[in-house]
Amino acid sequence: MPHDHPHAHNKPLSDVELRVKALESVLSDKGLIDPEAIDLIVETYETKIGPRNGARVVAKAWCDPAYKDRLLTDATAAISELGFSGVQGEDMVVVENTETVHNIVVCTLCSCYPWPTLGLPPVWYRAAPYRAKVVKDPRGVLEEFGVTLPEDTEIRVWDSNAELRYLVLPKRPAGTDGLTEEQLSELVTRDAMIGTDVLAAR
Amino acid sequence: MPTLTPDIVPGLIATGASARLDEDVAPKFKVGDRVEMKNINPVTHTRLPRYVRGKTGVVQRAHGVFAFPDTAAHGHGHKAQHVYSVKFSFRELWGEDHAENMFLYIDMFDDYMRPAP
Numbered sequence: 001m002p003h004d005h006p007h008a009h010n011k012p013l014s015d016v017e018l019r020v021k022a023l024e025s026v027l028s029d030k031g032l033i034d035p036e037a038i039d040l041i042v043e044t045y046e047t048k049i050g051p052r053n054g055a056r057v058v059a060k061a062w063c064d065p066a067y068k069d070r071l072l073t074d075a076t077a078a079i080s081e082l083g084f085s086g087v088q089g090e091d092m093v094v095v096e097n098t099e100t101v102h103n104i105v106v107c108t109l110c111s112c113y114p115w116p117t118l119g120l121p122p123v124w125y126r127a128a129p130y131r132a133k134v135v136k137d138p139r140g141v142l143e144e145f146g147v148t149l150p151e152d153t154e155i156r157v158w159d160s161n162a163e164l165r166y167l168v169l170p171k172r173p174a175g176t177d178g179l180t181e182e183q184l185s186e187l188v189t190r191d192a193m194i195g196t197d198v199l200a201a202r
Numbered sequence: 203m204p205t206l207t208p209d210i211v212p213g214l215i216a217t218g219a220s221a222r223l224d225e226d227v228a229p230k231f232k233v234g235d236r237v238e239m240k241n242i243n244p245v246t247h248t249r250l251p252r253y254v255r256g257k258t259g260v261v262q263r264a265h266g267v268f269a270f271p272d273t274a275a276h277g278h279g280h281k282a283q284h285v286y287s288v289k290f291s292f293r294e295l296w297g298e299d300h301a302e303n304m305f306l307y308i309d310m311f312d313d314y315m316r317p318a319p
Contacts, residue, residue: 033206040211049215090220091265093287108251135253135306136296154303162249162285162309163221163268 050119051190053084054167057094057117058193059185062172072096075167079117089116089165093158096169097195101154103168104141104195106134109161117167118193125194135159145196168195175202221269229284229312235261236318237288239310247275250314254306258318259290262307270311283312 013021027033057079061068071078075092079085092114095103107113111126124130134141138155142148149155158166170192176184191197231237241256242248249271263286270281288310292300 028204031204034204034208037204037206037208037211040208041215044211044215085218086216087214087218090218091222093263108253109249136292138304151301152303155301155305157304157306159251159306159308161251162271162311164265164285164287164309 045115045120049116051117051188051193052185053082053119054114054117054190054193055185055188056082057084057167058169058188059181061094061169062184063181068169071169079167084116086116088112089114091164092117092167093164094167094169095156095158097171097198099171100152101156102149102195102198103156103158103166104134104138105158105160105166105168106131107160108132108135112160112165114165114167118190122190142196145191147196147198149198168193170197170199173199173201221271221274223267223269223280223282225267225282227267227282227284229264231261231264231284231286231312231315231317233261233264233286237261237310237315238318239288239314240316244272246272248272249309249311251308253295254288254290254308254310257290257294259288259294261286262289263287265309268311270313272311272313281313285309285311288315 024033024035024038028035057071060082061071067078071094075094076085076090079089079092097103106125108131111121113121113125130141135157138157139149160166170188172184173187176187187199187202189197189199192199236258237260238258239250239254239256242250243255265285265287267282268285270283273279273281286309287307290306290308291302292304292306293302295306
């Protein structure tokens with residue numbers, strides 16, 4: 001088996017890793033959790049639930065105007081039509097990017113994120129620099145992601161620090177008229193559904 | 203028997219646990235209202251971040267009734283109340299040198315707000 005991932009083995013564990021292991025031991029010793037349940041949760045989010053779910057929602061909204069209407073008025077119900085619901089997606093809002101408006105999502109409190117449609121958040125989304133900067137200088141953050149928007153594009157930053165979770169409906173890229181819903185869903189990136197990416201014309 | 207076991211994991215993940223409450227509570231605000239965030243500095247849990255305290259925004263969307271994290275997080279009851287999406291201009295939050303077409307939306311609870319003067 002090849003084993004070429006870039007971390008050193010036999011390194012001391014980081015503070016966070018130690019803390020997590022300590023917490024798991026305590027909860028397990030007290031009989032509150034079965035460690036196998038934790039493994040199953042991790043496996044589910046590593047292999048079954050991720051941004052391909054959100055991409056299917058987006059592609060359907062691009063192809064089906066009635067679905068898009070439902071998605072923008074009652075996102076939780078419209079998303080669950082495709083079978084995506086549950087933890088950290090109990091109460092969803094979808095915001096639409098247009099020719100004149102660009103939306104970006106953040107959680108300044110911690111790392112609130114729509115798990116059923118996007119999976120677990122990337123490291124940068126959970127990191128203080130993104131959370132602190134995007135609410136004050138979203139254009140600067142977009143530049144760091146290689147995205148420059150026209151000055152007259154309205155920017156809306158959504159701080160999901162309460163109980164609602166947000167998904168961005170990106171603009172459908174130009175030159176995709178002939179594509180099927182499935183082909184379209186393959187074009188949708190995770191970052192476009194957070195709002196830190198704009199899908200390029202084909 | 204542990205509380206969290208593998209057999210309940212799929213159901214837990216699929217269902218989740220909404221903080222939404224089915225309680226009949228009157229809203230204190232409505233869409234279109236100008237609202238001022240209270241300038242309070244709790245040392246306990248809150249979802250009212252410092253950067254909006256004392257700032258004025260407009261209620262954009264009413265989300266319904268939810269548990270109040272400031273009390274619920276400390277085991278002091280749900281204190282059911284309405285949550286709204288409130289829109290702030292960057293000029294209000296960060297100063298007049300910011301562009302006019304930039305806005306911040308955040309979900310705020312009844313207890314965080316008062317009518318703007």
